[in-house]
Amino acid sequence: MSEALTPATLLFVDDEPSILSALRRLFRPHGYRILVAEGGAAGLALLETETVDLIISDMRMPEMDGATFLKQVRARWPHTMRILLTGYADVTSTIAAINDGEIYRYIAKPWDDLEIVKTVKEALERQALEAENRRLTALTQVQNDELKTLNASLEQKVSERTAELRQALTFVEQAHGELKKSFLTSVQVFAxxxxxxxxxxxxxxxxxxxxxxxxxxxxxxxxxxxxxxxxxxxxxxxxxxxxxxxxxxxxxxxxxxxxxxxxxxxxxxxxxxxxxxxxxxxxxxxxxxxxxxxxxxxxxxxxxxxxxxxxxxxxxxxxxxxxxxxxxxxxxxxxxxxxxxxxxxxxxxxxxxxxxxxxxxxxxxxxxxxxxxGPSEVPLRSMHLKPGMVLSRDLAHRDGYLLLAKGSPLTSDIIGQLVKLEQAEQQNLTLYIRQEEK
The missing domain is CATH 1.10.3210.10 (Hypothetical protein af1432)
Known part of the structure; x- marks a missing residue:
């Protein structure tokens, strides 16, 4: 609640004290915290020690003009809103300030009081929205990182509790390939x-x-x-x-x-x-x-x-x-x-x-x-299998678990896995293949 009640801080930068006084009188009744600096160098020094929400800077100042000042502000304090006051027809300088300093708005002098107050209000509202967006983005990232950590922890626990099934499940994942991604295949593995x-x-x-x-x-x-x-x-x-x-x-x-x-x-x-x-x-x-x-x-x-x-x-x-x-x-x-x-x-x-x-x-x-x-069937060794053949019986491992279910179509990848299994475990597999009647 305390952050919501904290007034925004405005910094006015101009080499003319009368302009600074006029701006201070205009904005003080609106509840803002007001800071002033008589030039760009003084403004940069003040920003080193103060947190500022919005800057209104004059364009024409000695030693450091408004465009140069706001460009440095953008580089060092990018989330501070920037408004330029320009009192002469220097289009080139104004364009440079817009491009290099990424100012929110420029206002011609003499200004209209209602317009400049409204502009500041809108700039601060936009700044608040951008800050909230950054906060939510950061929060989302933190939550995503926490979810990744939680998922990794859960996966580790599941792995520890099902160590005796790992070899069989690994083979199922390899044999089914893309099919395992489907909902029904996931249910079959679960079952x-x-x-x-x-x-x-x-x-x-x-x-x-x-x-x-x-x-x-x-x-x-x-x-x-x-x-x-x-x-x-x-x-x-x-x-x-x-x-x-x-x-x-x-x-x-x-x-x-x-x-x-x-x-x-x-x-x-x-x-x-x-x-x-x-x-x-x-x-x-x-x-x-x-x-x-x-x-x-x-x-x-x-x-x-x-x-x-x-x-x-x-x-x-x-x-x-x-x-x-x-x-x-x-x-x-x-x-x-x-x-x-x-x-x-x-x-x-x-x-x-x-x-x-x-x-x-x-x-x-x-x-x-x-x-x-029903269709007839023919028993085949793995060396005689071809992609597209369909099992007419379940294929079970000698330890009792199911390798391939009846009705499964064979692919090159699955046939290769079966050959590797035979070589690794030194056992010959016999598969019953559906043979459609002609």
Whole structure:
């Protein structure tokens, strides 16, 4: 508040005392702090010890004229506003003052009192705006520097806490290249964190989120849901197990029906934890609801809220069906992995119990049509790969994490990375390539 009440300081420079007195009488009633100097040298000496907001200098003075004086002021105190008084028709000198001293305005003598008072007021207002702009620019720079420091600190903490994943994530970044920049690919990397954990059955978990996402989206579209709804269901499929990141390693991939009561209680918390993680992100609010309820059963026997029938969000009913279908074949739901036909039989047997009848019926038809009309595939070693080929199966590392997902198109860069991986780890990779029917 004290700065706002401090009056502006004006400096009048003229070799004629009468002019200085006239200016002092004119401006003193307006509340300004007034300083005077009888010449340019005296004005420069005064500026060495005083902070001045605005200078009014006469043009014609002995030893140092106004143009020279204001040029030096500009060089040493550039933020001080500068006004020139000129009492004769010396156009050349006035132009020099405008160019060299960058004066705010020049006023002819004899001046009009109202005009010169108004000019000073406007000059000080402009000076205040420029000062505020400099302050805000400096503040923005400071805040940007602080944000950079904070980001660097956060990145360091994340790096320390995920050291065991660094090698796998680095390869994913190299393999996906420009694709990793897209929103969907970022979600896939985020969803893959749970699958990168080295718990029992880690290799079986590879690609689970991607498969659930793709099949859930296809089923949603088949059941008449909109593209936007299908997109949300696909994202929920990718992220449905994100709440398992905090589970002990020994529970990951272990069949649910083999867990103890205490272990089941831990596992049953992951849908709610997943929702809590995703709710903080505005784009994921709808997805978070589906993640929370993807273990609800149609007959009300599921968790976490024991919802039943159509009170379960339709996207969650679709996810529950597709998630179990894939889990049955991985062996993470019952004690042994089931064949595809056995998994479908399980869904049909639990129609109206665990699963939405309409979803079961649509899914069985979808699987049947996919088997009839799907493209064939051919296994190839990396040396035989060519850009443009498309994977027909997920490619998993021997340690269990996903390298490339089914449906990924191959580029020269990706093929090169695969060859380097084989050389570095001395293992041969076999990729299944989609072969379209002719």
């Amino acid at each position: 893959g964190l749970a699958e990168l954990r080295n718990g029992p059955g880690g290799s079986r978990l590879a690609g689970h989120g991607r498969r659930v996402a793709e099949m859930s989206r296809s089923l949603a579209l088949r059941m008449g849901l909109s593209d936007a709804e299908a997109q949300s269901i696909m994202l929920a499929g990718l992220l449905h197990d994100i709440g398992k990141l905090g589970l002990p390693d020994e529970l990951l991939g272990k069949p649910f029906n083999t867990l103890s009561q205490e272990q089941r209680a831990l596992v049953m918390k992951h849908p709610q934890i997943g929702q809590n993680i995703l709710m903080a992100i505005d784009k994921f609010k709808d997805v978070a609801i589906l993640v929370k309820h993807h273990h609800e059963c149609f007959d009300g026997s599921g968790f976490p809220e024991r919802l039943a029938g159509i009170s379960i969000p339709q996207g969650a009913r679709i996810l529950a069906l597709v998630n179990d279908y894939d889990a049955l074949q991985m062996g993470t739901l019952v004690q042994r992995p089931l064949r595809q036909e056995e998994a479908l039989a399980f869904l049909i047997d639990n129609r109206g119990k665990r699963y939405d009848p309409a979803a079961v019926d649509a899914f069985v038809k979808l699987i049947s049509e996919t088997q009839k009309g």
